[in-house]
Amino acid sequence: MHIKILSFGVAKEICGGSVLQLEVPDNATAGEVKQLLTEQYPRLGGLASFLLAVNEEFAEPDTLLTPNDELAIIPPVSGG
């Protein structure tokens, strides 16, 4: 299935844009997508942390994805 992933902060620079398109197996999990992203953009693996959000909530690795989900790459946050 085809999914859309939002990207922010340093991740936006690493991935070259604020919206990524990715082809993943049906019933992929958040953990699998994170692995795919790390393979495609190895510099994500060098961050202090890198989490995925699904539908505006931090996702567990076993979270199942559907094509309409809104995914987002969350690099280390630094608000305040």
Next chain:
Amino acid sequence: MKHNEMAIHIKISDTPLDIMACIGQVTGPACGGVDVFIGTVRDATKGKPVLRLEFEAYENMALREMRKIAEQIFERWPVQAVAIHHRTGILQIGDVAVVIAVGAAHRGAAFEACRFAIDTLKQTVPIWKKEVFEDGEVWVAAHP
């Protein structure tokens, strides 16, 4: 006891924050104390001059995470109202990046809840800050 939804005030703005408006949202007759944290843009980091900061937010999720912080405060402390306002965009030295105000019957809860709010915001809310120096720019905390 379910808290009053009206007592939570969350905002992300790309225009200057109004500190007095934030304080006003948590001030009321049942409050004996209001504690306020104001985060401002410092002119240096580790001794290196900073020209300005740029804040970016995953806005919808950031609003949700900020609201969760306020809800946790109501579960843990006897407070009357919580306001959390955060700036985005380009900020100059001295500009206000974040305002947190907590109103409570007694000061202890207001102090503790306010500190909890800023400490937790820095850990969980998807907002990112880029420091701009004379010779380049860095996303804060991105790398180990």
